Amino acid sequence: MNKQPILQMIDINKTFPGGVVANRNANLTVMKGEIHAVVGENGAGKSTLMSILYGGNQADSGKIILNQKEVEIHNPRVAKQYGIGMVHQHFMLVPSFTVLENIILGYEPKKNAVFVDHKEAEKKVKEICERYNLHVPLHSKISDISVGVQERVEIIKAIYRGAEILILDEPTAVLTPLEVEELFAICREMVKKDKTILFISHKLKEVLALADRVTVMRHGQTVKTLNCCDTNEQELACLIVGREQLWQVGKRKKITENPTVLDVKNISVLSAQNTLAVKNVSFQVKAGEILGIAGVEGNGQTELVQALAGLVPIEQGDVEYNGQSLRHTSIARMRAGGIRHIPEDRMTTGASLQASIKENLIIDSSDRRPFVSAGGFLDWKKVWTHTQNLIDSYGIVAQGPDTIVGNLSGGNIQKVVVARELSSSYSCLLVMHPTRGLDIGAAEFIYKQLLAARDEMKAVLLVTADLDELFLLSDRILALYEGSIVGEFLPDSVTPEELGLYITGAKKGLQNGEKAV
DSSP: OOOOEEEEEEEEEEEETTTEEEEEEEEEEEETTOEEEEEEOTTSSHHHHHHHHHTSSOOSEEEEEETTEEEOOOSHHHHHHTTEEEEOSSOOOOTTSBHHHHHHTTOOOEETTTEEOHHHHHHHHHHHHHHHTOOOOTTSBGGGSOHHHHHHHHHHHHHHTTOSEEEEESTTTTOOHHHHHHHHHHHHHHHHTTOEEEEEOSOHHHHHHHOSEEEEEETTEEEEEEEGGGOOHHHHHHHHHTSSOOOOOOOOOOOTTSOEEEEEEEEEEEOTTSSEEEEEEEEEEETTEEEEEEOOTTSSHHHHHHHHTTSSOOSEEEEEETTEEOTTOOHHHHHHTTEEEEOSOIIIIIOOTTSBHHHHHTTTTTTSTTSBOTTSOBOHHHHHHHHHHHHHHHTOOSSOTTSBGGGSOHHHHHHHHHHHHHTSOOSEEEEESTTTTOOHHHHHHHHHHHHHHHHTTOEEEEEOSOHHHHHHHOSEEEEEETTEEEEEEOGGGSOHHHHHHHHTTSOOOOSTTOOOO
16 A cells, blocks of 8 residues: 655745745655655755754745645644654753653643652553663663663653654764664664654765655755665765765875874773773874774763863873873863864854854964954954855855854854864864764865875874764774773774674773784
8 A cells, every 4th residue: 555645845945034045945745654864965954944844943935734734833832733753963851850751841641630640651651662662761860871772762752742753853973883773673663653754864874774765955955855775875975965976085094104193191081970981091193194983972982082182180191292291281282282172062062152153263263363463453354254264165054254153053063163173283183073963065075174184194083983984084993892992903904893893892802902903
């Protein structure tokens, strides 16, 4: 039996104040019980289209047809009443609440019309968990569970609120390969039981592995809808970026004889919970090298990079930069000395969301040339020109240098952070998830910048949960598990599957500095 359309968005148009056209005559048809992917570059209009569907924005014109009837969705609560749920890229959970409390928040069953009926709430949630094979620790606090489990909580929360159509916005951005497989299994189980999924992603391999159909958006328009079984990554990539040939990484150079820039010596670092997150870790990053670190989120990579960037103290051991200890060096001196840092969380530590793009781009260079005149005054004309050049170079979708960063999409905030860090003079770059939330065109540009840094004899430490990205860029790869290095590899000597065994603890290879290459 042929599937019927459950959703149609017809000729959707949306222009934001200032004249930015987000959607122009965009069309989307989703069949009941399918997984339908929506792909496109940052600024292509897919997030706005989904926001209109979920009630976060209102279209200037166009129709939404749901179950063969035209509807108006004025806000997310109305969307939920129509059976539309959304799991946002940045989860909307209360860390100090339990999993169960988060799921039922605002939709608590009542006893005697006054008190929350916790027993009934738990019963309903457990039924959802069993039906869709979504197992979560209901009485654990959100702050104590992994990112992958938090995403399951968001999915359960949406189903609990009655979602028949579930929008997943970049759902794999912070997941490990194993967690991605588990999420895909959950999605397939959901559509078997009559749910419909809209899957928003930049990862074309995942789109083709999971979705039934895919709609490509470019410049606010829907370009084409294809059956995933009839297309491939190359065709989708060309449709997304509007050109035929995508860039390929060249052959790696040998870096063994290059001087050491960053020398990490037996360091240990405490977590926020005062336990050892990094345990006696040692490695070197050489000039002209990209050293990749692979690890399941929560295994010490965050604390490691924060310690190297000076954001948290080193409990024991030392770090030398060009032969000088950084142990008691301020962040300002480290940055002035040529260490740059692209943090994992662009929203809290990467950018000031209340400040403009131009203010973010000169955040630590506003007291010196070329932005300060001979008289000691800030030359805003030079700042504006510098900012506009970076907006153009990095493809930041914004109205101009004065745009408030908090008004940008997540991917464009990431571009601002990357532009600031890479446009300064540096010799060592600490990078965490540099392309998280970026489209293939923007990711390609950043890959070029990282490889150009390597070719200019910079030392690059790369931490990413994307194993494809890790293998694409790294000259060497370290496997991190429970705060310790358990393997060291050349990319050509190990498969992603084998590396996955090391980072999940299924295989342990290093003892006393031994290398597995």
